[in-house]
Amino acid sequence: MMMSHWIIAPVVLPALVGALMVITMRGDLLLQRVAGVASTLFLTGIALALLWAATVHPPEAYFLGDWPAPFGIVLVLDRLSAMMVTLLALLALAVVLYAIGSGWDTKGAHFHPLLQFLLMGIGGAFLTGDAFNLFVFFEVLLIASYGLMVHAGGGTRTARASSMSRSTLSARPCSCSRWRWSMR
Amino acid sequence: MEALVASAIGLLTAVGIYMMLRLRTFPVILGLTFLSYGVNLFLFTSGRLTVNAAPIIGRTEPYADPLPQALVLTAIVISFGMTAVLMIMAIGGHLEAGHDKVNMSDTDDDTPEVQS
C-alpha cells in the first residue's frame, strides 16, 4: 500500500530538515526561512495524503524496528491522528509564515530548527501508539516549546524579560518534575 | 538490603523537596537534582534488586530486568540536559533582574532595577 512508510514521515521530515539547518544553514537566515517553509509545505502535503489514506483504509499500525507490538514501538494511523497531524501542519504553516513576516525569527538564534523539532515532537505524539513513547515525544515538544517561549525573552525590555524568565523558571521545575514522576 | 535502598530513596526525595522549597534558584536546582537521583533509583528498583546478575547474555543465568535499566539510562542523560537548561535560565534571570529569587512578588514586578 502507498502509505506504508509515509506514516513516519511527519516525524522524520522535520528532524531531517532541523538537523540540516543546524549543520549547513547556520547564520544564513534566508536559507533557513526557505527550508522552513518548504518543509512545512511538504509536511502539509504528507498530512493531507495521510488523511486521505486514513479515510479510505482501516486504521493501520507500523511496527518500528520490525518488533512485535508490546516489545517494540508501534505507530498507529487512524482518522483522529491523521486529522490532528493535518491540523498541526496547517497551523505550522501559518506560524512559520507569520514568524517570517513579522520578523520574530530574527530576534534570537535557532528559531527555525527549534520550530522544526517542535513539529517533530507534536507529530510524533499524535502518531504514536505506545504510552512511553508518547511521553518521549512530549519531552521533545515541551523542551522545544520552552526554548521558543524564552526565545528573544530579553533584550527588548528588562522588566518584561525578567518577569517572564522568572515565571518560566517557576513553571519549569514543576512541570519537569511532573514529567519525571509521571513518565519514567 | 531493600530497606537500605528504600530509605536512601526516601531521604534523597525528602532532601530534594526541602531544597526545592528554598527561595533562591540555585538551591532549587540542587533540589531538583536530588529529586531526580531519588526518582531514578526508584524506577531502577522497579526491576527489583539483584546482585551479580548483570543483563549481559551468556554470563550468569538469572538476569536483572534490563528494561528499567534502559529507561533510567536515558533518564540520567536527559536530566543533565534539563539541569543545564534550568541553569542558564537561572543565570539569565539573575543577570536580567539583579536577584535570583524564585518566587515572583507582585510588588517588584514593575520595578525590575532593584540594584545594579
Added chain:
Amino acid sequence: MLTAAWLVDVAASAVTGDAVTVKITHWHGLEAAALWMSLAAIGGGLMALGAYPRLRALWDATPRPEAKAIFDGIIEPLAAACRRLTDGVHNASFSRAVTVAVLAIAGAGVWAFSGGTHLAGDRALLPVTPTVLALWAVMVIAALALPFYHRDRVVALVLTGVVGLLIAPLFALFSAPDLALTQISVEVVTILLMLLALNFLPKATPVESAPGRRFGDVAVAGIAGAGIGWLAYAMMTRQPAFDPISHFHLAQSKPGAGGTNAVNTIIVDFRGYDTFGEIIVLGIAALVIFALSETLLRSPTVTRRLGAIAPVREDGDRHPMMLVVATRFLLPMAMMVGVYIYLRGHNLPGGGFVAGLVFAIAYLMQYMASGYVWSHARQRYDHHALIGWGVLVSVLAGVGAWAFGLPFLTSGFEYVNLWPLEEFELATAAIFDLGVFLCVLGAVLLALASLSRLGLRTGEDVNTRAFDINPDAAQAEEVR
C-alpha cells in the same frame, strides 16, 4: 423502455440472487389512494403558503430559548469561578505550588492505599553487605548535611557531587553496570556545569525564611520522603503483579538484535525510536541554551552586570602548567577509552551515551586546564554541527532500513571474518549508536561552551597562551 424497470430488475436481482421482474406504471387510475393523498398535500401546502405572514408573525412573537445566551450564561460564571480559584491558589509563589502539589500527591496516595486491600510482601530479601552499608551511611550523611550547609553554595555542590557519585557504585552493585558508567560520567559533567554557573550567580544563599516556615518545609519534605521510601520498600518486597515483558528482550537480544548487552540492545534496537527522541531532546536543550546565552549577551543590562562581576583570584596560577601538560597527555588516552566503550557497547556495558560523555569530559578537561579561548580556537569543528550530524546519522540509520523494505530503524547485523582478526560483528545498530554518540558529545560541549561565552564578558582577562608561565621566556631568562 420508457420506465426504469430494466434498471430496477438488474439491481434487485443482484441483491436478492433471484431473477426479479417489476412492473412500473405511470397512471394508476382515479381510484388509487395515492392520487387523493397527493392532492390533499398540495392543497394543504397552498393553504399554509397563504397563511405564511400571520404564522411568521406568531413565530416571531413566541418567546424561545436563545442558544448563544444560554451558552454565555453557563460559560461566563464558570470562567469567573476558574479565575477566582486560580487567583486564590496561584499567587506566583513557586514554593507554595510545590507544597500544594506534594501534599496533593501524598493525599492521593494515602487515599488509594486505604481504599484497597493488600497482602504482606513475601519476596525474599537480600542480605545486607558491608559495602552497601558503608555506601548508604556516607550517602545519608552527605544528603542530611545538605540542608544544614547549603548556604555556602560551593559546599552544597560538593555534597551533591558526593551523593551523585555514590549512586554509581550502588547501580554497579545491583547488576546495572551500564547505569553506573552513565551516572558517573553524567555526574562529572553536571558538577562542572554547576561550577561554571556559580561564576555568574551569588556564592551564598541568604537566610530568608523564618524558622517556623522552615519547620513546615521539613514536614512537607518528610511526608514526601516517607511516602516514596515506603512505596519503594513495598514494591521491592513484592513480586511484580504481571510477568515482566523483558523476557522477550533477554531472549531476543542475541538472536534478534545481535548483541549480548540487553540494556544496549533495548536502547539502540528494541526501543531505538525512544532513544531517537531522547537524543533530539538533548540536542534541543543545548540549542536552547545557546540561543538563550546569545539573547543574554545582546542585552545591555546583562552585559553591564556581567562586566561588574569582579574576578576572584585565589591563587596566581590560573592555568597550572602541570595540569595543562597532564590533560594533554590524557586527551588521546581518554578518546581511546571512549572509542573502546563505544565499540564494545553492543555486547558489554558501554555504548554511545557513555562514549559521548567520556569524549566530552576529555575535551572539558582541556577547557578547564588551558582556558576557553585557547582551547576553542584549536577546535576545528563546530558543536552545533556535531548535534546536527548526530541527528542526521541516526535518521539515516533508520531510513536505511527502507531500502530493504523494512520499517524505520530496523537493524541488521552480519558476522565478518577478516584475516588476522577474529570473527567480528557489523551491526547497523552501531550506526544509530554513532548518531547517539555525536549528539551527546555535541550537546554537552555546546551547553558548557555557551556558559563559558558568558564568562568572556566578565571583568576577568582572557588568556591567549595555554598556561600562565611562558617556558620560552623562562628559559631565555635562565640563559641570560
